[in-house]
Amino acid sequence: MKSILMPELPEVESFRKYFEATSLQDPVAWIEVKSPAILRNIAEHDLRRRLVRKRFTSVSRRGKYLYASIGKGKSALVLHFGMTGFLSHFRDLDREPGHDRMLITFGSGSYLAFDDQRKFGGVFFADDVQEFFRTKNLGPDALAITLDEFLNLLEHRRRQLKPLLMDQSFISGIGNIYSDEILYQAGIHPLTSSDAMDPGRRKDLYTVMRSVLETAVERDAEFDRYPEDWLLKHRSAGAKCPLDDCRVERISVSGRTSYFCPCRQERLLKKGEPAG
DNA sequence: CGTGGCTCCTGGCGGC
DNA sequence: TGCCGCCAGGAGCCAC
Numbered sequence: 146m147k148s149i150l151m152p153e154l155p156e157v158e159s160f161r162k163y164f165e166a167t168s169l170q171d172p173v174a175w176i177e178v179k180s181p182a183i184l185r186n187i188a189e190h191d192l193r194r195r196l197v198r199k200r201f202t203s204v205s206r207r208g209k210y211l212y213a214s215i216g217k218g219k220s221a222l223v224l225h226f227g228m229t230g231f232l233s234h235f236r237d238l239d240r241e242p243g244h245d246r247m248l249i250t251f252g253s254g255s256y257l258a259f260d261d262q263r264k265f266g267g268v269f270f271a272d273d274v275q276e277f278f279r280t281k282n283l284g285p286d287a288l289a290i291t292l293d294e295f296l297n298l299l300e301h302r303r304r305q306l307k308p309l310l311m312d313q314s315f316i317s318g319i320g321n322i323y324s325d326e327i328l329y330q331a332g333i334h335p336l337t338s339s340d341a342m343d344p345g346r347r348k349d350l351y352t353v354m355r356s357v358l359e360t361a362v363e364r365d366a367e368f369d370r371y372p373e374d375w376l377l378k379h380r381s382a383g384a385k386c387p388l389d390d391c392r393v394e395r396i397s398v399s400g401r402t403s404y405f406c407p408c409r410q411e412r413l414l415k416k417g418e419p420a421g
Numbered sequence: 422c423g424t425g426g427c428t429c430c431t432g433g434c435g436g437c
Numbered sequence: 438t439g440c441c442g443c444c445a446g447g448a449g450c451c452a453c
Binding site for chain 3: 152225
């Protein structure tokens with residue numbers, strides 16, 4: 146797999162395509178869970194009972210979750226990739242990745258491994274996948290939401306923009322890296338309060354969000370294919386901003402390492418709000 | 422409702 | 438060269 150960032154929407158979309166290209170319609174012969182800690186709502190023997198002799202018929206994504214539907218019903222194997230998760234499909238066990246946490250053997254003799262070095266990812270089973278997302282309180286997918294829905298959701302929030310974009314119950318799919326990128330390209334400081342944006346800014350933010358995510362998805366989330374003037378290629382304190390002569394700054398925003406250009410990203414203030 | 426802090430886990434890195 | 442301690446980060450949880 147090519148150089149890929151932490152799994153956010155574009156990365157998970159590339160995993161989805163990979164799953165689709167490799168693992169549909171091949172009957173599951175066996176499942177071996179190598180790290181039980183990744184199983185979140187089902188035990189290994191139950192997972193086998195649900196999946197062995199079944200086929201994955203389609204694979205979809207919502208936010209950072211990938212789900213592979215089984216047969217014709219509503220049930221699905223649901224995967225979350227945490228920080229370090231990815232998929233690997235192969236025919237020879239010599240090619241099994243180094244942190245395989247769950248190995249699916251298919252009837253054809255090929256394998257699909259869920260590799261996750263840091264075990265922040267998770268494997269779920271959903272009898273009804275839409276119901277599953279409701280119980281997770283998962284917001285609409287960042288690429289599926291319309292402008293009107295986005296504006297409507299913003300109406301009811303007052304929160305620092307970066308943690309808001311990363312809040313999976315607000316919209317799902319955006320994490321640390323892409324939230325920084327979106328705010329950089331939109332020219333808004335990550336600490337700006339969501340209610341300080343005027344209508345034009347709100348629309349801009351939506352447009353930039355779509356543009357960043359769509360571009361990343363088009364390029365299969367391959368870091369090397371991203372534009373050189375994206376901030377994510379310059380994530381270090383003191384790096385030169387690719388679009389002007391300022392230096393990239395590093396701050397902590399709600400406990401997350403955040404990079405921004407102090408010259409391009411304006412901290413919007415509400416009327417009467419004290420600066421800094 | 423919002424914010425901040427802690428926890429899980431592991432490898433990489435800085436310091437000595 | 439080796440070892441120790443710290444840090445990163447998605448998301449759930451808890452306290453305020």
